[in-house]
Amino acid sequence: MSRIVIVSNRTPGKGPAAGGLAVALRKVLGNREGFWFGWSGKLTEQPQAEARIEDIDGLTVAQVDLTREDHHAYYAGFSNSILWPSFHLRLDLATIESYWYEGYRRVNAQFAKALMPLLRPDDIIWVHDYHLIPLASELRNLGARNRIGFYLHIPFPTADALYAIPHHAELMRDVSRYDLVGFQAQRDVAAFTDFAQHQAPSTFGARAIEAIDFSRTDVAAFPIGSDPEAFSRLAASPAAKKMIHRMRRSLGDQALILGVDRLDYSKGLPQRVEAYEKLLANNPRLRRNVHLLQVAPPSRDTIKEYQETSDTLDAICGRVMGHFSEPDWSPLTYVKRAYGQPSLAGLYRMARVGLVTPLRDGMNLVAHEYVASQDPADPGVLVLSRFAGAAEIFPEALLVNPFDTDETSEALRMALDMPLEERKERWQGLMAAARTHNVDDWALRFLDRLAPGTADAGSH
Numbered sequence: 396m397s398r399i400v401i402v403s404n405r406t407p408g409k410g411p412a413a414g415g416l417a418v419a420l421r422k423v424l425g426n427r428e429g430f431w432f433g434w435s436g437k438l439t440e441q442p443q444a445e446a447r448i449e450d451i452d453g454l455t456v457a458q459v460d461l462t463r464e465d466h467h468a469y470y471a472g473f474s475n476s477i478l479w480p481s482f483h484l485r486l487d488l489a490t491i492e493s494y495w496y497e498g499y500r501r502v503n504a505q506f507a508k509a510l511m512p513l514l515r516p517d518d519i520i521w522v523h524d525y526h527l528i529p530l531a532s533e534l535r536n537l538g539a540r541n542r543i544g545f546y547l548h549i550p551f552p553t554a555d556a557l558y559a560i561p562h563h564a565e566l567m568r569d570v571s572r573y574d575l576v577g578f579q580a581q582r583d584v585a586a587f588t589d590f591a592q593h594q595a596p597s598t599f600g601a602r603a604i605e606a607i608d609f610s611r612t613d614v615a616a617f618p619i620g621s622d623p624e625a626f627s628r629l630a631a632s633p634a635a636k637k638m639i640h641r642m643r644r645s646l647g648d649q650a651l652i653l654g655v656d657r658l659d660y661s662k663g664l665p666q667r668v669e670a671y672e673k674l675l676a677n678n679p680r681l682r683r684n685v686h687l688l689q690v691a692p693p694s695r696d697t698i699k700e701y702q703e704t705s706d707t708l709d710a711i712c713g714r715v716m717g718h719f720s721e722p723d724w725s726p727l728t729y730v731k732r733a734y735g736q737p738s739l740a741g742l743y744r745m746a747r748v749g750l751v752t753p754l755r756d757g758m759n760l761v762a763h764e765y766v767a768s769q770d771p772a773d774p775g776v777l778v779l780s781r782f783a784g785a786a787e788i789f790p791e792a793l794l795v796n797p798f799d800t801d802e803t804s805e806a807l808r809m810a811l812d813m814p815l816e817e818r819k820e821r822w823q824g825l826m827a828a829a830r831t832h833n834v835d836d837w838a839l840r841f842l843d844r845l846a847p848g849t850a851d852a853g854s855h
């Protein structure tokens with residue numbers, strides 16, 4: 396059987412793997428030969444040509460160090476100040492420094508050079524996310540004829556947003572050199588297909604740009620999921636119960652509304668707190684009976700737009716606390732740190748409302764984890780943004796437009812007032828979808844389609 400080679404910006408570290416993705420891909424590599432390739436997390440003075448191979452908790456991991464300058468241009472620069480905001484339709488937050496593109500390409504070329512000597516001709520290569528769009532091109536330029544698949548974990552943009560990205564035509568040509576491109580949602584497949592069908596030959600200055608041939612690239616949606624059974628078990632574990640006990644001691648019988656998100660402008664955190672502010676303003680009966688807990692671990696905090704989001708959120712939380720708090724009651728807790736999965740599972744389970752309202756999101760696994768952690772006899776309600784990929788598979792959630800804080804506030808009221816029978820009925824639908832779209836099946840479906848003989852497209 397062919398080996399599987401997984402490539403991503405970050406590689407899984409030592410100790411219990413944090414994310415569901417790392418757990419699922421570890422399982423794939425546990426059942427088949429192969430290895431994981433990516434950045435070591437280390438910055439050096441000189442670019443590193445050869446990968447270091449290590450065994451990390453039974454997993455073979457090949458890693459390269461990056462120079463500080465390249466890493467800045469590739470990660471904070473092109474990936475997270477140009478691609479991330481553009482793909483999330485936040486051109487207002489993009490910083491267009493076109494020289495970052497050179498660093499982005501240099502790192503992709505360095506990855507390809509270090510990976511190439513490790514490859515066998517029949518290895519199946521699975522590349523993850525927007526940091527590595529040019530990797531297949533770079534590998535193919537070095538002679539790789541392997542099956543190479545790409546999975547985009549974030550949304551695919553509309554054509555207009557794509558056109559705002561410097562070198563977008565080269566990037567899309569890079570996309571066309573994959574055998575399979577996987578997206579989170581049908582929405583993303585539609586946006587990609589729209590671009591692929593309508594892009595035409597054009598000129599840039601004096602340069603003629605040919606239309607891109609996507610005919611050999613297979614494209615499909617593979618909605619990612621969590622491991623719902625593992626989360627259910629975790630939510631009933633002693634560590635989760637300890638967290639529930641701790642929270643109950645502090646909250647009494649107040650209903651908990653819970654948000655858990657990286658501190659990222661795409662997550663709609665200020666709008667969410669404003670919706671909660673309206674809930675308290677319009678429903679005085681809820682004061683002292685409800686509490687919002689927002690967990691928001693800092694993310695990408697060297698980037699100005701992330702610092703500004705953090706400041707905005709500080710100000711809004713401060714305003715709501717100042718306005719509604721009383722000496723013996725506070726309407727919200729805002730925690731800027733990360734928690735382990737057992738504690739999170741406990742928080743999810745005791746929350747009457749899971750509030751997941753990104754302005755735009757690839758999938759959003761918090762929604763999956765919240766659903767999986769519920770007590771079937773007394774489940775909470777998921778309030779979910781219609782702009783998260785998860786909205787396509789969770790129609791039983793209360794779907795909201797996160798920009799409309801009146802609508803979100805009204806959904807919160809409905810969730811808090813929802814009778815047990817309706818909560819159970821909605822949760823059963825949600826849990827069935829979380830089981831169908833679990834992370835193990837996601838990985839297998841992608842690899843089955845990419846593996847030789849099973850995908851429609853021939854090898855490039």
Ligand code: F6P
Pocket residue numbers: 405524548549694695757
């Ligand atoms: O969801 C997109 C993503 O880039 C993931 O690939 C990553 O795990 C997560 O966001 C966190 O981002 P970063 O690696 O920049 O901290």
